[in-house]
Amino acid sequence: MTLNKSKELLLEMKNIHIDGFSDERWHKILKGVDLTLHRGEILGLIGESGAGKSTMGKAAMGYTQPGCKIIKGEINFNGIDLAKLTEFEKRKIWGTKISYVAQSAAASFNPAHRLMDQTISAANRLKINPTDVLKKDAVQLYESLQLPDAENIGDRYPHQVSGGQLQRIMTAMAMSPRPELIIFDEPTTALDVTTQVEVLSAMRSIVDKFNTAAIYITHDLAVVAQMADRIKVLRYGEEVEEAETRDMLSNPKEEYTKSLWSVRSLIKPEETNEDYMLSIKNIDAAYGSSKVLHNVSIDIPKGKTVAIVGESGSGKSTTARVITGLLPQLKGEIIFDGKKLSPKLEQRSKEELRRIQIIFQMPDTAMNPRQTVDEIIGRPIEFYQGIKGKEREVKVIELLKMIELDETFLDRLPSELSGGQKQRICIARALAANPDLIICDEVTSALDQIVQEGILKLLQKLQKDLGVTYIFITHDIATVKAISDEIVVMYQGEVVEQGLKSKILNPPYPDYTELLLSSVPEMDPDWLTNLLNKRSS
Amino acid sequence: MLRLSLGLVTVFAFSVIIFSTFSFLPGDFATEILGQSATKSAVKALRAELGLDKPPVTRYFDWLGNVFQGDFGSSFSGRSKVQGDQGDRSREVVGLIVPRLKNTLFLTGVAAMLAIPLSLILGISAALYRNSYYDRSATGVSLVTVSSPEFFTAYIFILLLATLFPVFPTISNVDEASTLAERFYRTALPVFTLTLITMGHMMRMTRSAIINILSSEYIEMAKLSGASRYEVIVKHALPNAWAPISQVIAINLAYMLIGSVVVEYVFNYQGIGRLMVGSVYNRDLPVVQACALIFASTYVILNLIADLIGIISNPRLLYPK
Numbered sequence: 001m002t003l004n005k006s007k008e009l010l011l012e013m014k015n016i017h018i019d020g021f022s023d024e025r026w027h028k029i030l031k032g033v034d035l036t037l038h039r040g041e042i043l044g045l046i047g048e049s050g051a052g053k054s055t056m057g058k059a060a061m062g063y064t065q066p067g068c069k070i071i072k073g074e075i076n077f078n079g080i081d082l083a084k085l086t087e088f089e090k091r092k093i094w095g096t097k098i099s100y101v102a103q104s105a106a107a108s109f110n111p112a113h114r115l116m117d118q119t120i121s122a123a124n125r126l127k128i129n130p131t132d133v134l135k136k137d138a139v140q141l142y143e144s145l146q147l148p149d150a151e152n153i154g155d156r157y158p159h160q161v162s163g164g165q166l167q168r169i170m171t172a173m174a175m176s177p178r179p180e181l182i183i184f185d186e187p188t189t190a191l192d193v194t195t196q197v198e199v200l201s202a203m204r205s206i207v208d209k210f211n212t213a214a215i216y217i218t219h220d221l222a223v224v225a226q227m228a229d230r231i232k233v234l235r236y237g238e239e240v241e242e243a244e245t246r247d248m249l250s251n252p253k254e255e256y257t258k259s260l261w262s263v264r265s266l267i268k269p270e271e272t273n274e275d276y277m278l279s280i281k282n283i284d285a286a287y288g289s290s291k292v293l294h295n296v297s298i299d300i301p302k303g304k305t306v307a308i309v310g311e312s313g314s315g316k317s318t319t320a321r322v323i324t325g326l327l328p329q330l331k332g333e334i335i336f337d338g339k340k341l342s343p344k345l346e347q348r349s350k351e352e353l354r355r356i357q358i359i360f361q362m363p364d365t366a367m368n369p370r371q372t373v374d375e376i377i378g379r380p381i382e383f384y385q386g387i388k389g390k391e392r393e394v395k396v397i398e399l400l401k402m403i404e405l406d407e408t409f410l411d412r413l414p415s416e417l418s419g420g421q422k423q424r425i426c427i428a429r430a431l432a433a434n435p436d437l438i439i440c441d442e443v444t445s446a447l448d449q450i451v452q453e454g455i456l457k458l459l460q461k462l463q464k465d466l467g468v469t470y471i472f473i474t475h476d477i478a479t480v481k482a483i484s485d486e487i488v489v490m491y492q493g494e495v496v497e498q499g500l501k502s503k504i505l506n507p508p509y510p511d512y513t514e515l516l517l518s519s520v521p522e523m524d525p526d527w528l529t530n531l532l533n534k535r536s537s
Numbered sequence: 538m539l540r541l542s543l544g545l546v547t548v549f550a551f552s553v554i555i556f557s558t559f560s561f562l563p564g565d566f567a568t569e570i571l572g573q574s575a576t577k578s579a580v581k582a583l584r585a586e587l588g589l590d591k592p593p594v595t596r597y598f599d600w601l602g603n604v605f606q607g608d609f610g611s612s613f614s615g616r617s618k619v620q621g622d623q624g625d626r627s628r629e630v631v632g633l634i635v636p637r638l639k640n641t642l643f644l645t646g647v648a649a650m651l652a653i654p655l656s657l658i659l660g661i662s663a664a665l666y667r668n669s670y671y672d673r674s675a676t677g678v679s680l681v682t683v684s685s686p687e688f689f690t691a692y693i694f695i696l697l698l699a700t701l702f703p704v705f706p707t708i709s710n711v712d713e714a715s716t717l718a719e720r721f722y723r724t725a726l727p728v729f730t731l732t733l734i735t736m737g738h739m740m741r742m743t744r745s746a747i748i749n750i751l752s753s754e755y756i757e758m759a760k761l762s763g764a765s766r767y768e769v770i771v772k773h774a775l776p777n778a779w780a781p782i783s784q785v786i787a788i789n790l791a792y793m794l795i796g797s798v799v800v801e802y803v804f805n806y807q808g809i810g811r812l813m814v815g816s817v818y819n820r821d822l823p824v825v826q827a828c829a830l831i832f833a834s835t836y837v838i839l840n841l842i843a844d845l846i847g848i849i850s851n852p853r854l855l856y857p858k
Contacts, residue, residue, distance in 0.1 A: 063761060066752075095762030107754040112776035112852060122762040157852040173762075 010180060010213050011037040011060060016073035018055055018064060018237075029055050029068065030237045037181070040211040044228030044245070046218055046260070048448035049419075052237040057183045057217045061098050062090050078180070095122035099174035101203075103186035105166035109158035115169055116154025123177035134176065141172040144209065145202040164195035171203050175210065182207065184216045188223060192311035192475065193519040200226055200521075201532055219448065221260050222521035225249055226528040233257050245525050259450050268460060270485045270501045273301035276335075277437055277469040278323065283332035285322050292318050293329075294493045300437070305463065305470040307484035307501075309477065309516070315493040316473045320439045323471070324358055337436065354384040357430035361442035363422035367414045373400075373425055374410040380432040399428045402465075403458060420451035427458065431466075439471045444479055456482050477520040481505070489513050540844055544837045551833040552604075555826055556597050600826065609634070609827040612816075630823045634809060638831065640711065641801070641808035644724055645793045648731035652793075653786060656736045660743025665770055667748060676744065679737030687796045691730045691803040698726060709804040727797075727804045734796055735789040742785040746778040780847035787843035791836045 013035040020029045030052045037043050045053045058064060062075055062082030075082040077098065082090060094100075099122065102108040109118055119141075120134040129137075135154070142150035145168040158166060167187055174182050187203065188196040204227055207214050216227045224231055224245075231248045233240040233256070241254050252258050278300040285293040293315050300306050308316045321327040323334060325345035334341040336356070342348055360366040367376055377396045381387050387395055397407045403424040414422055423443060430438050440459070444452040460483065462468060472483055480487060480501075487504040489496040491512045497504060504513065518531060584590045588599070603609070609630035659679075663672040682690065699707040705725040715723070750756065751774055759773045798810030805811070813828035815821075848854045 058761075061761065065757070091763045091765060093763070094760070095764075100758070100761040102754060102758055104754060108758040110755045110759065110773050110777070112850070113772075121764070125763055157856055159853050160856065 008039045009036065010039045010041075010078065011035070012074070012076040013056075013060060014074045014076075016056065016059055016075070017071040018052070018059060018068055019071050020055075020065075020068040022067065028237060030059070032073075033234065033237070033239050035060070035215075035232065037213055037215065039180070039213055041230070042207065042214045042216055042228045044216045044218065044224035044231040045234060046221060046224050046231060047234035047240075048219055048260075048450070050236075051234040053217045053219075053234050054185055056234065057185050057215055058100075060181070060183060060215055061094055061100065063094070095179075096126055096177040097179055098181045098183065099177065099179040101167075101170050101174050101182060101184045101187050104190055105170045105187075106158065106163055106190075108170065109166060111158055113157075114154065115156055115158060115161070119154060119169060119173040120176055122173070126177055138172060138176055141175055141206070142169070144206055145169075145172055146198070147172075162195075164191055164199055167191065167199050168202050171199075171206060175206055175212070178210060178212075180213060182212055182214045184214060184227075186218055187216075189218065189220070193477075193521075194311055194515055196223070196521070197519045197528070197531065200528060203227070204528070220521065221249075222523050222527075225523060225525045226521060233260070249523055249525065259453075267481060268305075268483055268485070271304060272485055272500060273304055275302045276300060277302040277337060278471075279335040280319070280323065281333050281335070283319075283322055283334070284330045285318055285327055286330055287318075287327075291330075292493050293322065296332075296490075296493070296495055298488050298495065298498060300469055300471060301486065303463070303467045303469055304485040305472055305483055306486045306488060307472040307474060307480040308488045308490060309474060309480055310490035311475060311516070313492070314490040316475075316490055317441055318493075319490070320358065320441050320471065320473055323439060324356060350384065354433045355436045356439070357433050357435040357437070358439040358441060359423075359426050359430050359443050362446055363419065363426045364414070366426055367422065367429075369414050372411050372413055373417075376414075376425060377428050377432050380429060384433045395432070399431055402431065402462065403428045418451075419447055420454060423447060423451075423455055424458065427455075427462075431462070431468075435468060437469045437471065439473070441473045442475070443472075445474065445476060452479070459483065477517065489516065540841060544841050547837050548830070548834050551837075552601060552826075552830055553597070555829040555833070556600065557593070600823075604827075604830070609823060612821055612824050630827050633824060634812065634827055634831070636713070637807060637809045637812045640806065641794070641797055641810060643720065644727055644801070644806065644808060645731065645790070645797055647721070647724065648728045648735070648793055649790055651728065652732040652736045652739065652789070655732070656739035657743055657782070659736075660740040661747060661770060661775070663740070663744045664747035664751065664774075665766065672744075676741060679740050681737075682733045683737035683741075685734070687730060687734050687799045688803055690733055691726070691800055694726045694729055695803075698729075707804065709806040711807065724804075724806065727800045727806055730800050730803075731793050731796055735793050738792075739782075739785055739789050743778070743782050746781040746785075747774050750774045750777050776850060779850035783843040783846040783850075784840075787839040791839050794832060794835055 013033070015032045015034060016030050017028070017032055018030040019026045021027075033052070033056055035043070035056065045056060047053045055064070055068065059070065059073075059075065060077075062077075062085060064070055070083055073083060077093070080093075082093070085093075109115070116135060116138060119138045120131065123129065123134050123137075124131060138154060139150050142153060147153055147165055147168055153161065153165070153169070161169070171187070184203065188199050191199060200223065214227075216224055218224050221231075228245050230242065231245050232242040233248075233254070235256055240256050241248075241252070243253075248257070276299050279298070281297050283293055283296045284291065285296075296315070296319060298306070298308070298319070308319060310316050318327065322329050322343075325341070325343065325348055328343035328345075334343070336352065341352060345353075371379075374393075374396055377399055378392050381392050381395050396410065400406055400409055405421065405424060405428075409417075409421075409425075414425070417425065426443075444455050447455065456479065459470065463470065470483075472480070474480060484501050486499065487501055488498045489504065489510075489512065496510055496512050505517065507514075509517065518534075521527060524530075581590075588596060591599075612630050612633055659675055663675045666672050685693075695707050698704050706723055707726070709723045709727055711720050711723055747770065751769075756769060756773055759769050764773065795810075797808055798814060800806070801808040801810040802814055809828055809831065813825060816824035816828065
């Protein structure tokens with residue numbers, strides 16, 4: 001992929017400063033970042049949320065989001081400074097010379113128009129080719145992106161196709177006017193790993209085919225390694241380092257770059273236990289008339305961590321809902337610490353409720369925004385243990401220390417905490433009930449890599465100190481490696497296999513497990529190529 | 538289909554409410570017409586003749602049965618045998634209402650034709666130039682017009698356009714013989730009033746519906762694919778805004794119809810609203826019930842239409858997965 005790249009300069013951004021307005025004041029988002037891109041070259045922009053990578057990507061088009069403005073800097077695209085153009089002049093470049101592929105395809109297509117009309121709208125504006133020629137071309141693009149029924153898929157509306165297909169159609173839409181540059185803004189972040197592989201390979205081959213230059217924005221180093229010739233790391237609106245992909249991976253210079261894949265280095269030695277905290281047996285469950293769990297049986301050893309993995313729609317979260325009693329099962333039973341649990345939440349005793357706690361994926365929505373940390377953590381202490389007043393206060397501070405925060409947080413509201421701190425408070429709230437089993441539903445997937453590492457370490461430490469049992473629901477294999485003792489693989493509402501980590505993660509695999517594991521991007525620039533070769537052979 | 542039957546149920550429920558409400562009103566037509574000094578037997582005879590002596594439930598079902606056959610009964614006032622009048626002045630409610638209804642529909646129709654396009658244009662342009670002076674003054678003025686009661690707005694118009702600058706007449710009486718141009722001229726002030734009181738709400742809702750959509754990701758995507766401002770609004774935002782906009786238009790058309798009760802009274806316009814007020818005054822139950830039922834059904838029908846537009850404009854509902 002690095003062959004035959006010309007050295008002709010396409011885009012040169014110099015000393016870009018961008019400010020954004022939020023919370024009643026102006027913040028610096030980008031503080032003087034440079035960027036160069038040659039024709040046909042793919043540059044990866046990586047960093048955590050808030051690093052300014054998306055802002056940088058949009059700035060490459062001369063665009064800033066409402067509430068942001070370019071303070072300083074030059075954006076030379078083909079020798080024209082986009083920063084100096086008027087809105088009207090820039091519109092002639094947007095969509096036709098430079099096109100954009102957004103993160104959430106589902107939200108980025110207009111729900112009111114057919115996909116074909118949206119695909120060719122930008123090219124249509126050029127008025128070079130008549131509509132029917134463009135439509136034929138779009139069908140060819142759909143084909144080369146391996147979309148099913150390429151001939152007719154364009155007649156559908158956005159809600160009628162899947163997320164992975166939408167993302168490929170958006171790539172076709174970006175490619176339709178044959179732009180010189182495409183900005184990919186986290187295009188696969190919202191997709192399952194198995195779908196991600198398909199979309200990545202489709203995008204890479206089409207960019208290669210037309211020799212289009214691209215800026216690929218992501219927070220996932222392994223993904224960008226498959227796509228980019230060069231990688232630039234951003235942090236707090238500044239450049240950390242930039243290098244050729246292979247150099248960057250084999251020899252990252254900065255500490256920060258190394259920390260970006262720190263979770264992947266976290267490994268927990270596995271242990272198991274014949275004594276089960278929880279056993280669910282032959283569970284069937286349904287939402288309304290659509291059945292989502294089929295005969296699911298899982299055993300959770302006491303004081304250990306069981307990871308439930310699978311893609312979206314595999315029934316992982318539904319299993320959690322059944323265990324907590326939020327969704328009564330149709331069939332089967334749940335044995336908790338040797339006793340049968342009633343399916344319905346209302347029929348469980350307070351003690352049973354206390355012993356099983358859950359932590360959710362989105363700490364933002366899991367906490368009452370008008371309650372202080374003290375109230376959030378104090379309430380379960382009072383409710384389950386009947387501890388009030390001074391004693392309660394002491395308990396809350398004790399818990400805060402346990403999650404590596406302190407009493408200065410007592411009076412804060414959730415909005416005054418960072419993402420990682422919020423998740424810590426949610427953990428403390430679960431611990432406040434002094435539970436035996438905590439269900440962690442994708443607790444780290446909304447967090448940045450470094451923060452993830454901190455949370456996972458904390459959870460491990462708590463398990464060691466308190467002996468709690470975890471059910472860890474996730475789709476991220478790196479997280480699984482880092483935390484679990486046993487793994488349960490789920491697919492379409494059924495358990496594919498359950499066993500010790502070493503057994504599941506090593507061959508021989510059942511088909512689905514193999515597909516799932518092989519789809520997890522690795523930190524090797526040749527991984528995707530090798531994988532595709534292997535799969536096609 | 539479900540919506541349609543729900544609509545029917547609503548109208549039915551309304552008919553019960555209307556009927557029972559008027560049954561509980563103090564006094565009745567008989568005492569009203571015969572005056573304080575009427576003998577008990579005279580009142581009784583008249584009540585028997587009007588069917589007012591029957592229990593309310595029986596009367597309700599008699600009435601409802603007739604309504605289904607398109608017969609709203611006869612007006613109490615102007616009955617043939619009242620006070621020994623010899624001529625047959627019995628008036629069918631239908632015959633009484635239809636010309637009045639036509640007048641009201643003319644009035645509200647013209648007002649709607651003026652108000653809907655105006656408020657759409659104003660709302661869309663305010664959304665387009667958000668936070669500009671134009672936007673601020675438009676939303677500000679609309680707040681004032683929404684907040685003022687219709688009779689007040691009506692009197693302001695009379696003061697300005699009839700008294701200070703006598704352009705239009707204050708009394709909007711029209712009859713069968715009036716030509717179309719004459720009708721327009723005479724109804725100008727009530728039309729302006731109705732337009733003004735509903736336009737503010739429609740304009741503001743259109744503006745906020747569009748602004749809401751303008752912050753969605755597909756609008757940013759459309760901008761980034763080089764769509765012009767006009768294209769973004771008309772091609773990308775508006776098709777997704779029809780559902781909320783049609784809802785607010787339906788509510789306002791219904792409001793206009795109800796608002797016409799006051800406006801017709803102020804301008805002495807021979808519409809259904811004025812008829813209703815007069816009939817309530819006379820305890821003329823059949824007429825009042827018929828008017829109320831018409832108002833209720835219009836409300837239900839308008840909302841049904843709005844729902845229908847919401848479905849048609851949304852491919853998610855039109856083309857399931």
